[in-house]
Every structure is written in C-alpha cells, then in structure tokens.
Amino acid sequence: HNHKKSRRIMAQANSHTSVALIVGVTGMAGLSLAEGLKKPTAPGSPWKVYGMARRQFPTWFPSALLDGFVSADVLNHDDTTKKLAPLASQVTHVFWVAIQVGLNEQENITSNATMLTNVLQTLKSDPTSPLRHITLQTGTKHYMGPIFDPTLAGQLVSHEPPFREDMQRLPYPNFYYALEDLVASYSPSVTYSVHRSSIIVGSSTRSFYNTLLTIAVYATICRYQGLPFRYPGSKYTWEHFCDMSDAEVLAQQHIWAAVTDKAKNQVFNCTNGDVFTWKSLWRVLCEAFGVEFVPFDDDNDGFDWVGLMKDKEEVWEEIVGKHGLIQTRVKDITCPEALSAVLHFGFQHVCSMNKSREFGFFGTITRRIMAQADSQTSVALIVGVTGMAGLSLAEALKKPTAAGSPWKVYGVARRQLPAWFPSALLDVFISADALDREDTTKKLAPLASQVTHVFWVAIQVGLNEQENITSNATMLTNVLQTLKSDPSSPLRHITLQTGTQHYMGPIHDPSLSAQLIQYDHHEPPFKEDVPRFPYPNFYCALEDLVASYSPSITYSVHRSSIIVGASSRSFYNTLLTLAVYATICRYQGLPFRYPGSKYTWEHFCDMSDAEVLAQQHLWAAVTDKAKNQAFNCTNGDVFTWKSLWRVLCEVFDVEFVGFDDEDEKFDWIGLMKDKEDVWEEIMEKYGLIQTRVKDVTCPEALSTVLHFSFQHVCSMNKSREFGFFGYADTLKSIPMWVQRLRAMKIIP
Template sequence: METAQSSNSPNSSPSSSASSVALIVGATGMVGLSLAEALNNPSTAGGPWKVYGVARRPLPTWFPPSLLHKFITLDALNRDETVEKLSPVAHEVTHVFWVAFQLREIEEVNISLNSTMLSNVVAALISAGANSRLSHVTLQTGTKQYMGPIYDPEHGSRLVMHEPPFQEGMPRLPYPNFYYALEDLLASDLPAGVTYSVHRSSIIMGATPRSIQNGLLTLAVYATICRYKGLPFRYPGNKYTWEHFCDMSDSRLLAEQQIWAGTTEGAKNQAFNCSNGDFFTGKGLWKVLCELFDVDFVDLDDAEKFDAMEMMSGMGDVWDEIVEKQGLYKTKLEEVNCFAAMTVVTNFKFQHVCSMNKSREFGFVGFYDTFKSVRYWVGKMREMKIIP
C-alpha cells in the first residue's frame, strides 16, 4: 500500500503553527469523517489542528481531501508496515483518535484483531522516544460494554446483561469482549504522562459506505429498493422495539465529545457514554424514514414474521441497477447493508438507552435531536452520491 498526500489540499504542507496534531485511525468511517470536519473548524478546542488520516483502503472519491494534511493507507495488523508508514509522523502526533475496528462473529477473534491493531499503532508512535509528542488517545467503543458479545454465535444467545439505562460505572460482564481488551491495553501500555479516554457510543449515525455498522445507510438502501420495486417498506423488528425506547449517537456528537475529552484536563483517563440525549421508538423512526424516502407507512403486523435480511439478500442486482441509473458512488449491496446486525438490534427485548449523566457532570453538555440527525445524514449521503 502507498502513502498518499492530497496535492490539492490547502493544508497539504506541514504547518508549524499547529498546536495539536491528530491521527485519526479509521478516518473514512462515520466518526472519522466527522472528526476530520470538526478538527478543521478554527474554533475547535486545542487548535489549530493538523490532521492525519489513516485507513486500510485508499481515500475514496467522496471524502474531501482538503480535510487532511496527509492520508496514509496501512494495514494496522502488520506491525512492520505500521511502523514504516507512521514513523515519518510519529514525532508530530499529539492526539490519536481511535475509531477503527474489525469485526468477526467470534469475540475471541475480535479481541485478537483489534488488540493487535491498537498495540501496533501505539508502538509505532512511541517509537519516536524522547521526540514523541503523544499526549492523549481517545478510544471509541460502544454499548456492547453493557450487553456483551451479542453477535457471537456461542455467547450471544445466553447473555445476562445489565439493566438499562446503561451507566459507565456498571461492572464488566463475565464474557469475552474486545472493548475490555482495548481499554486494558491503553491503561497498561501507554507511556507515563500519556492519557486516554473511552467513548461508548450507541447506534451511530453518519455518512460513509465504509462501515459495516452504518444502520442508517442500511435502512436507506432498504427503503430505496422498496420504493424502486414497489414493495412495502416493512419494519424488520419485533413489537417491543416498535413501541419502546432506543437511542442513537450522531457521529458529530461523538467527534465533539472525543475532542473535548482530549483537550480537557478533568476528562482524562475516564470512560463516557455518548448518545444524543433523547429517545425514540421504532414506530416513530419508521414514520420519519417513510417521509424521507417517499414510501407508504406500514404499521407493524406482529402476527406475521418478516425477514428483511432474507428479502434483501436477493436484491444485489437491483441495487446495481439503481447505482448505475442514478450515477451513485459504486458500491455493492453487501458493502452498504448490515441487516444481520440490524435484525438483532430491532428484535431486542429491552430498552436500549444510555445515561449521559456522567458526561454532563464532567462538563460535556452536547446533544442532538435524533430525528433532525436522521434527516441531516440522509441528506448528507445524498450529497455524497451514496444513496439517490
């Protein structure tokens, strides 16, 4: 893989005036994009910022190259490659924003993969020794902290999880969890004086076809196909989630909280939930989606089991046709849907809600209206030509 620098970026030359230098690992993901946008805002705390972006694949055409001083492609599972690619910037980086992950069904595999990636990046940066400026690492995780490995075929069906609302002080569950492993790695492996913060998101909303957990994109693709084929846009979940509360995390809020924690002394070495601060029902969300995608609202028929994942599995050619006709960014259906995860989430039998009290008590009071966020990110994905 090659290191690419944006030749048309106004910030592409090194900036000696940068107070802080960010390394966004997972820059082309939902929160990676929001972080890059936020760090380029002149009023952002800790700035002016110089921003490096890292991802496994080359920079896509929908990502504005002007947001990054340099984009670096590397496989963080490869220690030698990670050191080689990061050593030229290791002496500059002050803040790491870790919003990358790899997911497999087996949680023990997730622990191995994600721990290796984080360990390799941290090792590459501290290899600068006395020249290292590294001061803080932000780690993004999520509510599996409180639920356990819900997608694991062995553990997922027999989990005993915490009662919501989820709070940061809840003890760890007795199951393998790569979130725990990453937290432990930061607590034990960072050099003296380097702090960290942990940010536990809810269901994330953002704009990228490069996240296997972009639930809003999954629903947008599903609604688009239903409208194109004249099919009913039916809820893929159960009556409980149709009627009970859930929460989400706008990727802009996650970016704001992570930057706040990385630049606020009292927030160091802490874990924070990060959700929008409001709640919604499946029914309420469905009404908003029906409006945005011009499909008829279909009330839940709890007596009739509906498998949206099975229906969508045969729609690859249909999505190809939509992409071609609408001139969209080239994606395959399997790249822009996470129906397996969506099926699990929409069939919960508990209210998936997080407490934001600790975050507020420490001084972060940001919030987003979830339905306004849904409208914003659908519009953003349309601008980016990810959906029609």
C-alpha cells in the same frame, strides 16, 4: 468582565435593576428560585427578590433569601391589590410557580386563571410598571390531559412520549392551556416563557404534588413500624422509564429564560435530561432511608397504599414528636392519590429536552466547564478516518473554533480515500493495514515525532469475539508501539471509540450471544460505572490496552450507541442499511416493513449522531478533567422505532406501514441478500458511486438490535457532570444525514 465572558450561552441582563416577584415562593420550585436568584453569579444579578404565598413563612424557609415577603390570597382580588399594588412600580419579572388544585379541571381553570389575572392586573395597573417578563410553571399534564379529573381521566388519549413542546393541544379542558393563553395575551408589552416540568423533586412542606416527601414519609413510617417498603405502582412503571425535574434545574431554566432574548415567548420542557426506572430508584430510596429492598411482586397491584397512608396520622405524630420535627400532617404533605396515578401510567413518562438545548439551556448552565486547549501544537491521527465517526472527527478538527486549534490532521485507513471524502479535511492521508506490523511501522513511523493525539475509531469484525479481541488489540498495539518507538514522541492522549456492547456482552458472537444474562446492575439506562460482564469483550481488551500506557499517555473512552453518520465504509451502518432497504422498496414498489419486534417498535432506543461523537472525542482530548475516564456518548434523547419509521418513510417517500405481528416472520435478511442486481440498477440509473449491498449494509446486526428485549438507552449524566453538553435531536438528525448521503452520491 471575565465572569460574564465565561457565561458563554447566558444572555446579558438588562442594565437596570432586576426585581423578581416569586408567586408560590414556599413551594419546591419557589425556594429553589429564591436561592438561585440570590446567587452572586445569577444571570441578571443583583436581584431584589420579593416572595409571595398565601400562608405565612414556614420556619424552615431561610428568610435572608428574600428582600420582602408578601402574604396574600391571590384568589381574592381586593387582597391581591392591597398587598401587591405598592410593588407595582418595582417588579420587573414575575416567576409564577403557584398552583391551586380543585375537585375537577374546570375548577382548576377558574381558580388558577383568577390568581394569575389578579396578580398581573395589579402589577400592570401602575402606569410606570417596569414589568417585562413572566415565567410560567406548568407541567407534563399539558401532554396527557386532566389526569386527576374524576370524570375526564378515564376518557383521555395522551400524546406518545417522548413529549415535545410542539405537540398539539389535546381536546380536553386543561388549566395549563388557560394559563399559557393568559400570559400570551400580555405580549408584546410583557414577554413570557413557559416551563413544563416533569415530577418535581425539591425541598418544601408546602407543595401540593410532592413526590419525594410523599415517599419519604412512607419510607419513614415503614422503617418505624417494621413494614415492608413495597412499591405502590404497577409492574409496567417498575420496569419502564420515567423522568424527573430537580427544583434547582427548574429554577435555573426560569432565570435563564427571564434574561435571554432568544427564550422570550417560548415554551420549554424542563427535566433533568435523563431517565430512570422506578426499580432502580427504589433501590436508592431503600439505601437512603435504611429500609430493606423489596422486589416488585404481582400482589403489589392489589396493595391499598392510599388507604395505608390515610391511616398513619397518629404514627406520623409519634415520629414527629420523637425526632423533634416541625409539626406537619400526613394529609397535608403527601399526595398518595396523585402519585399512585403516576405509578400506574400505561406509558413511559419521558419528555424531550432537545428544544431547551437548541436554545442554549443545558441544565447546569452556570457550572459549564468546557476546558481550554493545551497551548502546544496539536497534531491528530484519526485511525479509521473514512468511517462515520472518522469523517465527522476530521470535519470537527478542521473547524476554526475547534478546541485545541489549529490542528494538523492525519487520517489513516486500510483502503484508499473514497471519492466522496473531502480530501481538504486532511493534511495527509495514509493508507496502512494496521493488522500488519511492518506496514504500520513503515507508514506511521515518519509521523511519530509529530502526533500528539490519537483518535481511535477503527474496528475489525471477525467471526467471533475471540477473533475480535485478537484483531482489534493487534491493530491498536501496532499503531501505539510505532508512535511510541520515537524517543521524542509528543503523544499525550488517545481517544478510544467503543460502544454499548460493553453493557450487553458479545451480542454478535454466534456461540456466546445465546448465553448472555442481563444482570440487574446492567439494566438500562446504562451507566459507565457498572462492573464488566464475565464474558470476553474486545471493548474491554482495548480499554485495558490504552490504560496500560498511563500515566505517560492519558486516554478517554467513548461508548457510543447506534451511530448515525455519512460513510460507505462503516461496518455497522444502521442508517445506510435502512436507506438502501427503503430505496429498494420504493424502486420495486415493495412495502417498507419494519424488520424488528413489537417490543422495539413501541419502546425506547437512543442513537449517537457522528457529529456529537466527534465533539465528545475532541472535548475529552483537551479537557484535563476528562483524562482517563469513560463516557457514554448519545444524542441525549430517546425515540421509539415507530416514530423513527414515520420519519424514514417521509424522507424516502415510501408509505408508512404500521407494525404487524406477521412482521416477526419477515425474512428481511434474506430479502436484502437477494437485492444486489436491483441495487446495481439503481446505482446506474442515478449515477451513484459503485457499492455492493453486502458491503454497505448490516442487516444481520441491525436485526439483532431490532429484536432486543430491553430498552437500548444510555445515561448521559456523567458526561454532563464532567462538562460535556453535546446533543442532537435524533428525529432531525436522520433527515440531515440522509441528505449528506445523497450529496455524496451513496444513495439516490
């Protein structure tokens, strides 16, 4: 009972026996499915598992994973019927991970549809068939078209990434479309789920598109022959983002969908949920295979890698013999032509995992480790409570379901509570100037015997980074020293809000910003364990300060991206800046021009929804494993400013204006400085709360962000590994927060 309860978002399995048929069991996804289904903790367990493949069992396959193995040619209707008919009265779930690759897409449609039809017709031919669900493995070719078809490949116009499940089908033949239509035709008597993977990474010698094994064979040959391990792709893919699908994650999603009612008749992308550059992955591969890292060279574009691989059968045979490997041929276990196509894409191969998360799949579902709250009374002090993160923290802490609840919540800010702040969220509000030691002591000392957790989301922005270090460290010191001055202080944890400036250096410092160097190890996606920059940084100063209180007080650091939330009191408020700009454009009939560069318009960025940020602060505050750790905190997806601009245009009812090279000369900062009188008119017309453009917008800071020459993207892998799965769909998050700003009468 307790075990089932701990699977918080897994559906309960049907009460009768679950019998799986894995078609394509000897491939990467097939092997991981067999392993996943045979785990005692598998949803729907215990499973009886039949595996099916055209050829006999390979010696490397653990036969104990299967209750029965069927060797059948599913292109042949008679052979399929003969081999599968005896199982038709047993199989409850078909896991389809088979593929047949032909010379062109029409061949693919015919062969793959024939195989699937033969299997399903055979199973359904038994009147007592208990078959109730089919999981169908497809891939990102759904969004790109038949990229390996020799005739069609040069004509394709793909969707723009990140790829989303609701994108319309492309006007080209595609065997994935044919298979989706085929499984849907069996509904409602048999439900289905579609799983669109990225580049699959797993273990098998029997997978047609096996990227990892292809690279492994290539690296092994290079090491054996002393050849340079050159990157066989373009400079674009070397530097830009891609994603992958771990076969275990893929198997988890198949099994989850097979027993989850909400997932029935749905389509899901399935990737690892992160992004990488081939440059960073190449370093990992070099280390794994003991070969020297060779940086990308423009001559690589003329490198005939496909020809090199075709010429290495004899070398591979030597290696197989020398190391006692199973007998394989290079041409059978590698796919240089297909991988070369991928490594020469002219776009970033990235999928959105937002739908999967919305439906309850987080990729490491069976290992979800949300911690239980401490048993003692929880008393929170939110410093910076009237900012975007502060408001969302107050809302999160006051939810009855909040970890550690019930919480007593104190809020601190320099100014009085604004009219838009729901005072019921706070048990007590304190107006205190944390820069002033005496004022801080006077206001906070009475709470020192109560506060168990400090949530630090305050910021003071000065003229340069040294000012930032001095002022922010002073504020934090004043608060912590006041709370710890009481010998009975129960303070046990501090959550510290910082940001991605940790990875970029003091980008807003007028003298230092021009000197900053983007070191290789700081290339995006940003990871928490990279070394610090050799520049002053107030985030680093604050991290050192909270760490100095350990072990008596634990801490967690939360490095956000661009925060999106609702407040008129946040210094770096991107959404409100854009909202004011769009409102003025609509009011005056001005074009809503993009005030950034072509690079940021077209490339990826990420954001941090204030609710997700609050969730992570709260999670870390009560999770033992998260103590004394630093975590990135973003929505877990990526977007282009081009796609976000369309959303903003729709939300603010202004015409979409595409990027123009003239926009680079657009003096947006000057325009915003000149609009105080216009904003005054707008506030009066719509009955808004009184604000000034210069107080609620940050055009200088946002202009810097919109002119970055790198993709502003963080890795959320560490958060997930530690058990935090908060997320938001950025393009849906924006309209929601705009509505909040409107309801608060901050914008019309």
